[in-house]
């Protein structure tokens with residue numbers, strides 16, 4: 001899988017997946033963008049973000065990792081709720097992760113979050129690779 005997100009050079013990209021993802025135009029890309037935007041808003045410097053992809057069997061694993069503020073335990077259960085945000089109105093509507101979750105589900109995938117307050121957060125998206133018929 002090439003070109004995951006149109007991120008600039010400050011974000012570390014480690015794209016190792018060789019599999020292909022099949023998706024309606026832009027949909028998964030939109031999901032990745034929402035997650036990367038959250039990462040950017042959680043860190044002081046974008047160099048604290050890594051986007052990686054790798055293959056695990058028939059799945060593509062895309063991981064967006066940041067060394068940012070992390071998510072407090074009392075906030076974590078709410079992050080996928082529509083309109084839940086801890087940001088001010090100019091920065092967030094609270095719809096991002098709700099949409100990400102829907103897009104990943106529609107793509108037959110699974111989304112995991114690991115976070116430590118004060119240390120950072122990682123969102124990992126597991127997606128089934130396309131079956132390429134030759």
Ligand SMILES: Nc1ncnc2c1ncn2[C@@H]1O[C@H](COP(=O)(O)OP(=O)(O)OP(=O)(O)O)[C@@H](O)[C@H]1O
Pocket residue numbers: 034038039042066068069070071075079080084085086087091092093094095096097098121
């Ligand atoms: N990488 C992250 N680090 C720390 N907190 C995060 C991270 N990603 C999400 N969150 C928390 O989850 C909440 C919900 O995220 P979500 O993307 O759904 O909404 P939002 O970023 O607030 O607004 P928007 O709709 O513009 O994306 C955020 O307000 C924030 O508190």
Ligand SMILES: [Mg+2]
Pocket residue numbers: 034037038092096097
């Ligand atoms: Mg967001």
